[in-house]
Amino acid sequence: MTTPQAGQEPLSPTTPGRRASISREEILQATLSLLGPHRSLSSLSLREVARATGIAPNSFYRHFNNMDELAIALIDLAGTTLRRIIGDARHRATSKDSVVRTSVDIFMEQLRSSHKMLHVLLREGSVGSAAFKKAVERELTFFEVELCSDLKRLAEQKNTGLYQPELTARAITRLVFAVGASAMDLPTDRYPELTDQLSIMVRMILVGSQSMSEQQSPRL
Amino acid sequence: MTTPQAGQEPLSPTTPGRRASISREEILQATLSLLGPHRSLSSLSLREVARATGIAPNSFYRHFNNMDELAIALIDLAGTTLRRIIGDARHRATSKDSVVRTSVDIFMEQLRSSHKMLHVLLREGSVGSAAFKKAVERELTFFEVELCSDLKRLAEQKNTGLYQPELTARAITRLVFAVGASAMDLPTDRYPELTDQLSIMVRMILVGSQSMSEQQSPRL
DNA sequence: TGTACATCAGTGAACGCGCGTTCACTGATGTAC
DNA sequence: TGTACATCAGTGAACGCGCGTTCACTGATGTAC
Numbered sequence: 001m002t003t004p005q006a007g008q009e010p011l012s013p014t015t016p017g018r019r020a021s022i023s024r025e026e027i028l029q030a031t032l033s034l035l036g037p038h039r040s041l042s043s044l045s046l047r048e049v050a051r052a053t054g055i056a057p058n059s060f061y062r063h064f065n066n067m068d069e070l071a072i073a074l075i076d077l078a079g080t081t082l083r084r085i086i087g088d089a090r091h092r093a094t095s096k097d098s099v100v101r102t103s104v105d106i107f108m109e110q111l112r113s114s115h116k117m118l119h120v121l122l123r124e125g126s127v128g129s130a131a132f133k134k135a136v137e138r139e140l141t142f143f144e145v146e147l148c149s150d151l152k153r154l155a156e157q158k159n160t161g162l163y164q165p166e167l168t169a170r171a172i173t174r175l176v177f178a179v180g181a182s183a184m185d186l187p188t189d190r191y192p193e194l195t196d197q198l199s200i201m202v203r204m205i206l207v208g209s210q211s212m213s214e215q216q217s218p219r220l
Numbered sequence: 221m222t223t224p225q226a227g228q229e230p231l232s233p234t235t236p237g238r239r240a241s242i243s244r245e246e247i248l249q250a251t252l253s254l255l256g257p258h259r260s261l262s263s264l265s266l267r268e269v270a271r272a273t274g275i276a277p278n279s280f281y282r283h284f285n286n287m288d289e290l291a292i293a294l295i296d297l298a299g300t301t302l303r304r305i306i307g308d309a310r311h312r313a314t315s316k317d318s319v320v321r322t323s324v325d326i327f328m329e330q331l332r333s334s335h336k337m338l339h340v341l342l343r344e345g346s347v348g349s350a351a352f353k354k355a356v357e358r359e360l361t362f363f364e365v366e367l368c369s370d371l372k373r374l375a376e377q378k379n380t381g382l383y384q385p386e387l388t389a390r391a392i393t394r395l396v397f398a399v400g401a402s403a404m405d406l407p408t409d410r411y412p413e414l415t416d417q418l419s420i421m422v423r424m425i426l427v428g429s430q431s432m433s434e435q436q437s438p439r440l
Numbered sequence: 441t442g443t444a445c446a447t448c449a450g451t452g453a454a455c456g457c458g459c460g461t462t463c464a465c466t467g468a469t470g471t472a473c
Numbered sequence: 474t475g476t477a478c479a480t481c482a483g484t485g486a487a488c489g490c491g492c493g494t495t496c497a498c499t500g501a502t503g504t505a506c
Contacts, residue, residue, distance in 0.1 A: 021481095021483070038350065043262075043347075045460085047458070047460080055483080056485075057459090058461075058483090061461085062482055062483075122346065126342065126347065127262070127343060129258070130258065164420060170417070171421040171424060174395060174398045175395045182357065182394075185350070185353055200384065204387075204429050204432065205424050206428065207431045208423070208424035208427035208428030208431065209424050210431075211427045211430075212423070212424065241449055242450085266492080276450075278496095279449070281494085444505090444506090445506105446505100447501105447503085448502090450500085451498075453496090453498105454494105455495075457491105458490105459492090462486105462487085463486085464484105467484100468480105469482100470479090470480085471479080472476100472477090473476090
């Protein structure tokens, strides 16, 4: 029900598989190629996507019922792809400090890359249909859950405290995505500086969470 | 050059001032009334705004050259209004704990209110023309600067440390706006819960910044 | 005070455009016999 | 292997719509004499 996406037809238009046809994947890729600092999913028209894919506007309907359906497929794809990339990196890092730095590095690297996957999640969360936002929220929550279990693991391993792990993970995720979104409009030579700053910010949250768990006084 | 906005004509359409005309302010207000969880500035058409204001589409051009100009005027107005409201509240609070709680409370209250001012800043930062985003960034920076000086003031007064005040203020501002943006789509009965969580998140950053200033070891 | 005139915020009608969507079609593919 | 047929991803043409923008206009206001 969520994302059938892969595993359909061979991609090449001249393949004998069934016929010289366009695949769902090709539309997704063409759509990604249209995105950029000034173009969000919600600003794309069906005809633009069709043009970029090289098909007639009405052919679009053979694959998706409407643009929202395409957008949600793309959000799912982006979330899945990115969680895999960042999760891999986090499991390779072991110290709490390097896990912060490594994750932030990889995040910024993805931003700079041409995959455009991150753009989808950064841009569409605040605009577009309710379904869009729900899809992005879902992906962010996945990130939070995974980060949370990583934080718990590291805290136990290093024997440091962790105040409200869920909230800590949520704060970090939201902050990183917010700063990342504003970074999309910056020239890439500002990225190293921003990566440093973002690492410090994340560490503030971690250190704060740690401190608050120690002086467990429940002063709200 | 920035915002001439106020101080032009009397507002009433029947005023003898000059004539039964529409004012710039009326267009801004009508535009605000169109915004909501599912409508952002960038999704409004000139004709929609004209309809909401009760004028002919072309009359719009007597006041703004285009929609972008309107949007930027609105972003400036929203920023100015909100900084006044939140700044006032922060100066009334004195303890570091209550200043966090009070500011977050007021922020969430504004979100719930019908002014829609906050919506403008929360939504338009990630979408729309470069000029839009620049305008929103400018307002966020104002918030950061003011928060930074408040943090310094409180840190000195309470004699607590503060690691990289600018970064601390930036982290708090970005986090609050990011969480606020996602709150716009929630039913208002979730707000109290979210306000609590947001307060804790902000305190994590503050406590972390404090801790990091104490163990001043420059391990990046 | 009265008259003639300049100003300018408003208007209705019209333009050309890109949009989403529909229709009836075509022609290659895979299948049944 | 050949033939007839069903399927279905593709297509070109057309639709009605809301859009931004332009034009020539109108009529109330404020000003000059």
